[in-house]
Amino acid sequence: AQTVTQSQPEMSVQEAETVTLSCTYDTSESDYYLFWYKQPPSRQMILVIRQEAYKQQNATENRFSVNFQKAAKSFSLKISDSQLGDAAMYFCAYCLEDMRFGAGTRLTVKP
């Protein structure tokens, strides 16, 4: 079974600074999809960014970007110019037929 590992249970960043959340996964497949989801406190989980494994170019959505290293099976999320509203649990997910989630990283943003 595919596994997803987020090695940082908690991270902290100063407002306006940049933070990188780590994610690694294990698979023997070559075509799959990777996602970062955000779960704000007491609010619904929403998609932040997605990456197709066959695309070499790293996905970017405004202040959010990924560093996708397929050979290393690594998929980190970079948040630039961090804002107070970025404080949340962040989940990395791998998807082929079903979605597999990591344990999550709780991000705190300090004013």
Next chain:
Amino acid sequence: DVKVTQSSRYLVKRTGEKVFLECVQDMDHENMFWYRQDPGLGLRLIYFSYDVKMKEKGDIPEGYSVSREKKERFSLILESASTNQTSMYLCASSLVRLSSYNEQFFGPGTRLTVL
């Protein structure tokens, strides 16, 4: 916007009770999922459904069952609630199973406490 709603945000039940968690989506999605979320474990898939009246077990189906009589509604049933089923339950739906558009849309969650 896709809306996924869950019948309760908070629920308190007694050991041995039969518990129903309801989930409804309004975007005609084919696929629906039930997860439980526990600290340090992330989200774990309980059951999923790719069509009406169709269901498949996820990673942790023991103690649970599901029902999908209509496309928009997916129910999770705890046949006899136990304290180790105290958790946050998340429902999700998605349009297409194998696609780059396989984004899942989540409901707000139901925090279930079993006493």
